[in-house]
Amino acid sequence: MQQEAGVGGEALEVWIDQDLCTGDGICAQYAPEVFELDIDGLAYVKSPDEELLQAKGATTPVPLALLTDVVDSARECPGECIHVRRVSDRVEVHGPDAE
Numbered sequence: 001m002q003q004e005a006g007v008g009g010e011a012l013e014v015w016i017d018q019d020l021c022t023g024d025g026i027c028a029q030y031a032p033e034v035f036e037l038d039i040d041g042l043a044y045v046k047s048p049d050e051e052l053l054q055a056k057g058a059t060t061p062v063p064l065a066l067l068t069d070v071v072d073s074a075r076e077c078p079g080e081c082i083h084v085r086r087v088s089d090r091v092e093v094h095g096p097d098a099e
């Protein structure tokens with residue numbers, strides 16, 4: 001099992017708001033292990049066993065080795081629709097709703 005990323009050792013998870021996704025694919029270029037474009041042209045997160053998660057608001061763990069790539073994706077996402085949050089209290093730490 002991959003080690004999950006965290007702030008101060010806390011686990012993080014990521015989800016995408018497909019309503020705002022532009023389908024440019026930046027996230028899938030940065031972190032193809034976590035993000036993938038489906039045939040509908042929108043990006044979705046993938047489970048650790050690479051299953052595309054299409055339920056609204058579905059989350060997947062952020063692997064420690066991919067933290068930088070996932071955070072960069074959230075920063076550069078033109079739709080501002082990639083949300084990275086703590087698993088423990090669901091507080092967003094990277095993304096449009098982060099403080």
Ligand code: SF4
Pocket residue numbers: 016020021022023024025026027028035042043073076077078079080081082
């Ligand atoms: S970077 Fe953002 S807008 Fe672009 S495909 Fe990924 S989630 Fe959608």
